[in-house]
Amino acid sequence: MMRRIKSLSFGRDEAGVSLVEIVIAMFILALMSVSVLPLLIGGVQTSVVNSGGVAANGLAESQLVSLQTEFPNSADSSCSQVALKAAKGIADPSSGATADIEVGACPTTYPGVVSVTVLGYRPGSATPVVTLNSAILVTSA
Numbered sequence: 001m002m003r004r005i006k007s008l009s010f011g012r013d014e015a016g017v018s019l020v021e022i023v024i025a026m027f028i029l030a031l032m033s034v035s036v037l038p039l040l041i042g043g044v045q046t047s048v049v050n051s052g053g054v055a056a057n058g059l060a061e062s063q064l065v066s067l068q069t070e071f072p073n074s075a076d077s078s079c080s081q082v083a084l085k086a087a088k089g090i091a092d093p094s095s096g097a098t099a100d101i102e103v104g105a106c107p108t109t110y111p112g113v114v115s116v117t118v119l120g121y122r123p124g125s126a127t128p129v130v131t132l133n134s135a136i137l138v139t140s141a
Contacts, residue, residue: 052095052097052123052125052129053122055096055097055122056120056129056130058092058097059090059092059095059097059098059099059120060118060119060120060130060132061118061132064118064134067085067116067118067134067136068134068136070085073136076139077136077137077138077140078138078139078140079138079140079141080106082114082136083103083106085103086102087101088100088101096124097121097122097123098123099118099120100118100119100121100128101116101117101118102116102117102119103115104116104117106138106141107138110139110140113135113138114135114136114138115135116136117132117133117134118132118134119131119132120132
């Protein structure tokens, strides 16, 4: 004897997903997508601004490290040599960031220290986003 397998039959209400349900689901998905879009745009804009700040910071730091390497505290350095390193508009061609090196006044007695400030600017900006200060030991005028 063979048993007959009863086939599953669905009523009219359980037949599947209707076109109206698909349209409603797509509408809800579109609303959720539109609400997330401003967050994505804001994130991209913030990323662009931050990348300019990072570039300015990197350029300013590299300029300060270069000065500290050129004038180590153990060397015989003159204030006039350090003063010659003052510069404006040092550019980083890869990022467009710029930096300025400002050298303070020479000390009245030697050995002494001269202050050095490196300012870093975002590409196209006139306001510094990073200010790095240091002091360099000088042994003569």
